[in-house]
Amino acid sequence: MTRLLFLTGPGGAGTTTLAAATALRAAAGGHRVLLLGVSDAGELAAVLGASGVSGDGNVLDIDEGFDLEEGLEDGLEEDGEADREHGELEHGPAADRAARRETLARLTVRRFDPAAATETALADLAKLLSGPLAAAGLSAPDAAELGPVPGLPDILALREISTAVASTEWDTVVVDGPPLKAALAMLAWPETAAAALRRVRPIEGQAARALRPLLAGLVGLPTPFAMVTQWTDNAAAEIAGVRAALVHPGSVVRVVGSSSAAAQPLLQATPTLLALQGLRADLGTLADVARVPEEPLGVAALEALGEIVYKDADPGPGLVDPPEPTMITEADGYRYDVPLPGVERDQLGLVRSGDELVVSIEVPGVAAHRRAFPLPAALRRCRIATARIADGVLRVGFKPDESLWPERFLTDHSEDTQNGDR
Incomplete structure (x- = not known):
């Protein structure tokens, strides 16, 4: 079962840093890990010390304090010579770098691009509408005319998360989520949408039955009710998939604490708000994380932070059923x-x-x-x-x-x- 850790917290609490440290810690423990930034504008790459992001959103060239591609093998070879002289092959710097290389090989870092995802989704919607509208003598709208759609980036981000969790490619998916207030709204969306569909689908079904004799005479003309039925069925399946990813026993929302007085009312209400949606909350693991004098940047610093936060414990959640009525x-x-x-x-x-x-x-x-x-x-x-x-x-x-x-x-x-x- 793929585990899901969705990290969020008040703005400025260090969520991105702790998400990166958590992902590295899980990878060091032998897990195949996806670190996914869903509201990332470059912070994740900066924290990891990455030199760039590829066109498909994958972060490249994670920096360990030297150039990964050119300096890694040379550095390992030089350290190996020194270690052989001092008898420290198993515990010297070369061993540390070799272990780090194995950790990075198990880690995939990806950023979700809301603008690109929204553009693709609107283009697909315009294509879906083109057939029925053309049959009725109407022109299909351009994708640019359909946007922006409020809440659509959150919906697409959740779909990205659910797809990753459903995949067998990773053992653990760590999500660097948006700030706490926005994250709570995002995570409430599946239940809100499901409730709306429960109200729409019976009405659509009754209308289709009432007009079926009339529509049967319009041979060859696509009925709007068939399109609505197909759309609601597809939407229900998408919502069910997202919901399954968020509430399965291996999923948890891990909240980064903050000493800010302004953040306390929302932090105190977070367990209640998450339980209302049937989501597991973890406010204890990261509640008392010691703040280091300087922000940890780069893989080595993040690994050190992961050791401080998790010690010898598994950074992933245990398997526990979510809170349900x-x-x-x-x-x-x-x-x-x-x-x-x-x-x-x-x-x-x-x-x-x-x-x-x-x-x-x-x-x-x-x-x-x-x-x-x-x-x-x-x-x-x-x-x-x-x-x-x-x-x-x-x-x-x-x-x-x-x-x-x-x-x-x-x-x-x-x-x-x-x-x-x-």
């Missing part, structure tokens, strides 16, 4: 438990909307975070009787309510009874 059967009904560690009563909002339970959390200075939980079938025919917070869990009590049963069930049952009496 559970339904519990009680004597007089049911209980629906939603894990929300650290939540305060005055932050919490709770609304029943049809077959969904909508939970929202308000944090000062941050847009409200909400998630619509599709209720299990047993709870859809119940009413909410109680709601309370206990031990970091929102406990919602449900009681069966016959008034919520579908009318047709009662009608069918009545007709069957009458037929039986006859």
